[in-house]
Amino acid sequence: MSDHHHDHHHDTAALTKNQSLVMGQLSSANGPLSAYTILDRLREHGFRAPLQVYRALDKLVEFGMVHRLESLNAFVACRQPGCDTHETIAFTICETCGQVAELSDPELADHLKALAAATGFVLKKSTVELRGLCRACGRA
Amino acid sequence: MSDHHHDHHHDTAALTKNQSLVMGQLSSANGPLSAYTILDRLREHGFRAPLQVYRALDKLVEFGMVHRLESLNAFVACRQPGCDTHETIAFTICETCGQVAELSDPELADHLKALAAATGFVLKKSTVELRGLCRACGRA
């Protein structure tokens, strides 16, 4: 490997056209988007088929620029600087306004790992999605 | 039948025909099943449409007898006695054999609640799904 930074730090310039378009939609959205919503919004840019979106999403997730929310079947742009340095991320998802926030907590990672290890389970990837009310909606 | 007790403790006798059939499939399976897999297995018992499965599943989840695994879009019978007394449950899902185990840990519940509360988030429901290798598969 040469010394240019292709390892796990991807800036937008390195993205392909389709990846940039999908990333643009997610970045400018103020919440998670489904793959088909992204598709609809990119039809005017020439997108015609789901696969164009899913292929871009696969890469963006691989690059750590986008997260998939399992409980919503949707995708959200990463907004946590240095997100890729933390193994475990938790998401809060507001059931009223749809806002998603990322939480990172090394102790949580350790806790989950220990909890799993107690049963002999080797932890590879954690999905932690917390549903409830965000600060703004909770005050109502 | 004169003695009906529909509190929040549901035994199989209280289930309707369709609910019993769906519960039977999940109980006898050794892992999670998708709604459509359940449908296929119940066609010989007269099931014809997805809704028959989904409606039963909704109730069984409501009763706490079945859990939905968000990251698999599948359902699994609860095997943890007294599961309903614990607010937060984590699942381990083996990526090799598909086996699912339930973990309950009051500390984890507290930890998540505190983590969320630190950002003003009111936690209603937690989804914690841990992917990796179970003890048996990890030894390989």
Place this chain on the structure above:
DNA sequence: TTGGTAATGTTATATGATTACACAATTGCG
């Protein structure tokens, strides 16, 4: 009996994701 509630049956449709195949662009190397 009569009316309300819960459960069921059926069809169609909405939503989410992948398979299969053809082709173009890019990269890496002799």
Place this chain on the structure above:
DNA sequence: CGCAATTGTGTAATCATATAACATTACCAA
């Protein structure tokens, strides 16, 4: 450069998951 390997793209078809809409039936209680 010439060529092959890899990666990205386009398109159609299909599979998989979930719900909407509406009619009917079973059950329980006033």
